[in-house]
Amino acid sequence: MKILRLALLELLRRPKKNLVIASSIVIAVALLTSLSIVSNSANLAIMEIIAKTGHTLTVRPAVTSAGTNPEEKNQEYKLTTSEVVLGSYIPEAAVPEIMKYYDKAIKEGWEKKGGLVSNPGIPETSLEPATWAPRLFEKAEVDGQEVIVTGIEIRKEYFVRFWWNLTSGDWPAETDVRDVNTNVSTLYTIGSDGKVTIDKTEYGVDSSGRLIAAQDKTGKAAPILKGWDDAYLGGAYAKAKGLKLGDKLTINKSEFTIRGVLEETNSADDYMVFIPLSTAQKLFNKEGQISMVSVRAMCPNCPVGDAMVELNKHVTGITAVSQLDVAGVQFDFFNMLYKFLLAVIVSTIAVGIFSIFNIVTGSLYARIREIGMLKAIGASRFQLFRIFIYEHFILGLAAGICGYVLGLGMAYILNTLLDTGAVIRITTDFLWRALILGIVCSLVAIIYPAYKLSKLKITETFRTQWEG
Amino acid sequence: MSEFIETKGLKKIYHVGGQKVEALQGIDLEIARGDFVVFMGHSGSGKTTLVSTIGGLTRPTEGTVLIEGNDIWKLNDKQLSHFRNRKIGFMFQSFSLLPTLNVLNNVVMPAIFSANSGKKDSDTLKSKAISLLTDLDMKRKVNSFPSELSGGEQRRVAIARALINDPEIILADEPTGDLDIRTEREVIDIFCHINNAYQKTLIIVSHSLTWLEKAKTIIVMKDGLIFKDLADPVEAIMDGVCKP
Structure with missing residues (x-):
């Protein structure tokens, strides 16, 4: 058995709580993915016309x-x-x-x-x-x-x-x-x-x-x-x-x-x-x-x-x-819209990460005695930290994949709502970005509580038991 | 028996609610290799603090803990983790087993924190774990999960886990605290078996007088100090109990 497997098993032990955490990340990733796809498609459409008729x-x-x-x-x-x-x-x-x-x-x-x-x-x-x-x-x-x-x-x-x-x-x-x-x-x-x-x-x-x-x-x-x-x-x-x-x-x-x-x-x-x-x-x-x-x-x-x-x-x-000027106006419009929506989404993500942070902190402190036991049997601070990081890496990865799939669907809806007239174009870049975003959101929420917990003294984790 | 564990002027001060509590008041202690030591005393006497300090879990405020002549509190976090992993097998009263892992994986768990755990090592470890579980009459439960085990069975698994890395010291805090008399005796017998068959040094913290029958050394503590040269440990333990 490896630390990675231990992390995976620990992750599966609390499916409901982790599902709540993952769903926040999925929504964040889906929103950003759909916005990026629509914006990129619209910009590409404009760039193509500029390439053809810009001069x-x-x-x-x-x-x-x-x-x-x-x-x-x-x-x-x-x-x-x-x-x-x-x-x-x-x-x-x-x-x-x-x-x-x-x-x-x-x-x-x-x-x-x-x-x-x-x-x-x-x-x-x-x-x-x-x-x-x-x-x-x-x-x-x-x-x-x-x-x-x-x-x-x-x-x-x-x-x-x-x-x-x-x-x-x-x-x-x-x-x-x-x-x-x-x-x-x-x-x-x-x-x-x-x-x-x-x-x-x-x-x-x-x-x-x-x-x-x-x-x-x-x-x-x-x-x-x-x-x-x-x-x-x-x-x-x-x-x-x-x-x-x-x-x-x-x-x-x-x-x-x-x-x-x-x-x-x-x-x-x-x-x-x-x-x-x-x-x-x-x-x-x-x-x-x-x-x-x-x-x-x-x-x-x-x-x-x-x-x-x-x-x-x-x-x-x-x-x-001038086609270039017209394109510029449309380009500016989409950029402005993109920035506005991005600001809204980033704010939502920040609030989401804070919520995840709270859930994660509560969840980790509920495991405090278990953490003490792991330390007592020889887990180093770094190994404990790795367990938490692996758990949330897997969670973020899974949420990133789900968010990407949801984002694809949302991109088509957003494209219709914004009436960009662009054909949706999907590249593997969006998948990587979604995965990275999912993982980063998940890790950002865990990193501080994980660091604090891995630094806890064993007797603090066993306070009631060891203070004899 | 040769000299093995030694503490010199061991002090531990806790700060609780702005007040200083001296859990250990300068303990000098020697434990020989292969000894079977039971620490007894009232709650708050400092026995758990002393044992956790010896086990590398609680850093003393003052004094040294020497294991084979080496001061363990001079080790850094990584070295101390390695020391706990290789030298000591821990047993706790509760929160001992991970509910997500089956018996076999719970037993081999300390090994995943060891530096080398390749495929070959993994197979060897599993064989060793099964051998230990067989010795503790738990072979039939290898694939069971903790929730499917009785309290006594959980203790046996915890003992097997404590032995998996072949540590020289087994350190147990109230290992029979929540067990009935019959199961407690079974567990104590297992500890005796470990002490005799595996030549492990056992350090036990308990309130139960049942241990007195089997322990080679009994150390009674009160107010952070050790009672020395006791003619009757039971009397010393009972001293003050039910008396004004």
Whole structure:
């Protein structure tokens, strides 16, 4: 027989009392575990969006009263990768102005932050001009059902939304993310006076309403633009409709061919049909208009928030939203909530430990004669201390396991109550933390009375018997 | 019999409710190896204090306790625990056995506090415990729990436990205090057997006169002092009893 077994047997000798002690620890561990899981899951969800879009600025039409107030503008949108705005537009011609303010703010902000000095590892050349991708959202009838059809410039979109992947199909052959910036100047000519000319190919509509290539602005017959009738589908939409690569799709009487199906990204993109921007503009009579511009900064620590403020201050009719700032607000909110709940739980645990301490002290003093007997037959102070520590280590371990299991269940409930929108993620770290917390709570309650009792003189434990 | 246990000028002062109580008032005592000593006296005479001081349980206020020439109160806590574990087998009137352990585990319990208790030692100890229990006519109760034993049986288990580490001294405080006459005689016979068969030095504290028949040495105490050169110990013990 070993001291550990003796401790275990002693523990099992008082099941009710130990159950009361354990239940306090179980509740404490469960509360902290559930809070940690929910908080961690919510933070991870935010961090993932930040990782994807943290250096992205979204520019939309100012569609609310907030449009005139820069501060209100900044708080208008939730953290998301593609907020759909219908019925409000930004003139495509405004994009250069937007980009001008954006680039200026980024450069100034970058210099203010100490530039490369405070951003080791980023070469000077990496402060490239930002790239941008316009979108036009329209509700349209697709194969007899209403769907959001989004006009995009595939190459730019792919570059800005670098997390996009195709589950089937291919991007247009000429898609090359590396030369997307040079492509900007070929689409738009910026004069020395700052005015912009849009080099846009014209489209016409035939008698059946089908889009056909028409003439460019010089009047020459334009070749049919390669890929003008390409369609890319959001993963969820393709799955729901059973559509696959090469299938035909009719949008407002025009036929499109599915060239690719996107991987699901848990965003509104999953339910959209994407067609070339120029085709969409013609199809929906929105030439020269776009619903949104996503701007991707080309440096990881670009001061996107500064750019957002500058744009909202100087460009009328638009609302710029920095995903990083929105994420920051949500992050701060969850952190504040976490700290508040943590304070409540820690207070509860402190009260719990005090209660456990009282129960344990009473329980140990009830064993005082037994302790004296153990000392008399040769148990040293340290060996006695070990018995108490082992007992409460086992108790804390068991309570930690139970608390962890309970905490898992509570995490799902708490997540629903707090409406974090995050997917609960569980790692082994939480189990270790729960076990450590359980053991620490149990040991903290025992350590002082155990120390005091192990130091008691034997005659004090046998006072009535030995004081003859 | 050679000189074995010696106390010199042993004093113990308790402070109870702000008052000094001299439990031992300078005891000089010698106990030979293999002796069977019974301490007797009225309650409060200091016999238990003296025995617990000899056993390394109560630190004296003054004086020394020499076991084989070594002052046990110069040992540190660990050494003193080891001394109690290896040199002395204790028996108490009550609270003696752990209710969670069966008879066998109660008997081997002192061994778990010894430094070395490997698998081989564990098997040897169990064999030894069974042998002791057999000798004490308790083999059939090896797997019983204390609550299933009578008072006499519990004493036998406690005796077996006191012997498990093969100590040289058996120290018992009122080992028959709550037993009926018949069981008391059985227990006393066992002590005699231990003294004769195992050559252990027995130091017993008791109020019971039954021990007088078997003890080799009787020490009577009063007010923290030893009565020496007693012609009739019984008379000395009885002195003052039922008298004004």
